[in-house]
Amino acid sequence: MGKTADLLPGTLDMLILKAVSLKPLHGYGVLLRIQQISGDALEIPQGSLYPALYRLEHQELIAAEWGVSDNNRRAKYYTLTPAGRHRLREETAGWNRLASAITSALNATPEEV
């Protein structure tokens, strides 16, 4: 396991939306998926995952439905709603703008100033 980074505030919602957008997942699945797609680089505080899921469901960005897990247990599965898809696109674009701006700022050299 490599070195893990703390989440930036406000990015958890975006990551959950991304994780759910790939495939319907239950809560624990969301946690695993985020770790997986971030190459185990991000550590999600487990306690804040569920409030975040509930908040997103409250905003109707994701929808929940009870289903059966791989090991045949009842589990609540989350899927992305159209509104959630829209939000994910917006957040991704916003993040990319921010990231490239910060990257270019950090790459500045004395000659460019």
Place this chain on the structure above:
Amino acid sequence: MLKRLRSLFRVLKSRSGFEQGMTEEIRFHIEQYTDDLVRSGVSTQEAARRARIEFGGLNRVQEDCREARGLRTFDELRRQLRHAGRLLRKSPGFTATALLTLAVCLGANLTMFAVIDSILLRPLPFPEAGRLVTVFNSYPKASVDRDGSSVTNYYERRGKIPALASLSIYRNGTAVVGDPGSTEREPSAKVSPEFFATLETGPAVGRAFTEAETSFQTDRVVILTDPYWRQHFNADTGVIGRQIRVDGIPNTVVGVLPPDFRFLSSKARLYFPFSSSLEDRGPRQRHSGGNYKHLIARLKPGATLDQAQAQIDAQNAALEMDDSRAKMLADAGFRSVVAPLQADHVASIRPTLLWMQAGALTLLLIGAVNLTNLLLIRANSRLKEMAVRQALGASRWHVVSEVVVETTLLTLTGGLLGLAIGAVVVRLLRLMGADRLPLGSYIAVDGRMACAAVLGSVVLGVAIAIPIAWFNLRGPCANAIQSETRGGTSSRAAQGLRHGFIVAQIALALVLLAGAGLLGLSLEKVMAVSPGFRPDHVLTGQISVPWNKYPNWTSRLTFNARLMESVTRQPGVSAAAIVNNVPLSGNSGKSAATVKGYVRRPGETLRAHYSYGVDGDYFTAMGFSLREGRFLTAADSRRPERVCVVDEDFARYYWPGVNAIGKQLNPGGDAAVDAELFTVVGIVGAVKQSALTDQIAQGAVYYPYALRRDDNLFVVVRASLPPESLGPVLQRLIREIDPELPVNDLRSMDTRIADSLVTRRSPALLAAIFSGIALLLTAVGTYGVLSYAVAQRRREIGVRMALGAQPSQIRAQFLALALRLLSAGTGLGILGAWFIGKAMQTLLFQVPALHIATLTAAATVTGIITLVACLLPSHRAAQISPMEALAEP
């Protein structure tokens, strides 16, 4: 926002389902994690421990989840509701008093709201009803403020006034409908072809009238209202083209109106075309409105009332240019007035209704003050609890919301009870004659009243909470906690607030009582007014003698003579008459009369007088008094000599100090040839014509029957029997002469007089009820506050008595407090009563704004009731035993 509410609603629908799901989901998570840890080689026990630790505090997470779903506020509210409910159940006496107060006060207000909403607020049931107007002629200087509109007005104006999209004329009346033997007098209306188009509400089945149907030869068509259609045709849509007999002649049904069609207060069940002759439409008839033909019109979109008024004024001015009567009209102050249809229809009742609502609101204010005082007393006893809770970290928001929840729970429950009371009272209003008010038959309990109940209750709940919350918050924490356990004297500010409220209550109750007194006094004065005739033992009823069946005076007079003869043959009947109108019937019409040889003084205008056409012994039957000469008799209607009777006001006006007998006059505004003049043969006492409150001596002329062309007639019978018992007899006698003629509106003159007072009696009665409740509430409030003061100062009193104070001193001390409050309240109340009396002048009859006797009586009653309420607590204070008071823990 909507999304979140929807989501919250979904969760609330199955709250336990939500909790279960959340627990299950979290358990699943922890178990899955544990399994994964075990799989990676951690021992089962260690895995379970780590899973729990990494997940964090379960309660904390669950609480965060609930908040994320917007449930926290709701949960808090539920907790506070449960808490408030427990508190209220704990003190059933207080809760019952509060709920009863609220139910009565809110019930009174909701009832008044239902009345005002149906009559003043709700628009008429037509599309864009705000654009509907009425136009009427007014001759103020001839003391005719309102005279309807003429057929000529209608034909001259329609299509000519650019601001009006459409214009229509109508008149209400009665039609005799049905086959011989089973005829009924049905209220009906005659309307011009564009009537329904003006209202933009047309027949649901069939068609409206056409222009071709407005002549006397072609108007045998009828449009049915929905109730008539259901009752007589079983809602058969094939009714179009069928025939019904109206006034003995078959009429073809051309249309049926929609179920909810209602036009102002009209009770019409059948609609006929408004037919007229070319003569009726000519310039000579321009001013013969007679206050029973009315114009309605619809403003064009965007056009204003002022534009329509200006255009009609301009047209009138142009028409007067070549009118020989222009000078006379100018003298009479003639003007055609355009007014909003609904506002005009309810204008007479508007101030009374608003005053009644003001009375109800005053009652509510007293009730609210009462409740606030009781709650303040309770808050005072919980002051320490509040202080402790605040010291322990309860937020200000929490303290405030708790109070708001409690008061709102109370007011909402009270509001629902009030709604139930209001629903019952609205039904009772009918018994008080509310359906005789304009639009009064549409007063109903409905969703708007329920909304008003909920809204009003919530607003009231919050308003009452404000002083309580303020009191709870300002209570200085440290002081309250440290203050002696047994409770010393209450804080000065709280006491001042309570006493101020008592003063306000006394003042308001006094104002209400004085107002009710003024209304009652006016009613008494009106009832004491003599109508000028003897109304006892007189039965009156209406019949319609159709012109197409009795086309000439001979046949009509024969009918009258046969009817009066058979009526007078009945045992107990002393006189019978047929007349075109009776006093106080609500449709008194005035018309001009020209007196021969009378020269008007400069500036004096033509006067309008009440005019009647009488057949039979009208004056004897109605109980008129004869001043000079003789009454008209049945014979006068059957002789060529033209004679008439005038009343004393008329005689005094035209022939002051001269004997009027033998003088001559002519009906109408123009001089006539001598052969057509009527000679005065008698002078009778003046009677009240349109209302008992008539102030102007307008004068009246009584002509023999054959002068007036009315279809609608009154039969007047004086008998020694109770008048109402004669009704069926009269009906039978009329049917014996003509099986097609029904009689209706059978009422004794006493009843007619009582009915004419409905807009005075009901307000006076309501105001009396309101002030009775207000006094009771004030007594309860004063008693409560004073009892509390005594209980609070038990120890102090005990100490003083132990040191030698006499019980009488203690009693005097509390009575003095009561007297101080009472005198302040009475002072303010008298000021208020004077102000209210001035503002209410339009509602009063011969009662000055400051009526000393009423005010004194009101102040005395309020004073006595308040003092009685104070006696018991003061007495209890004097009875306190020092031993017991000091020994108490």
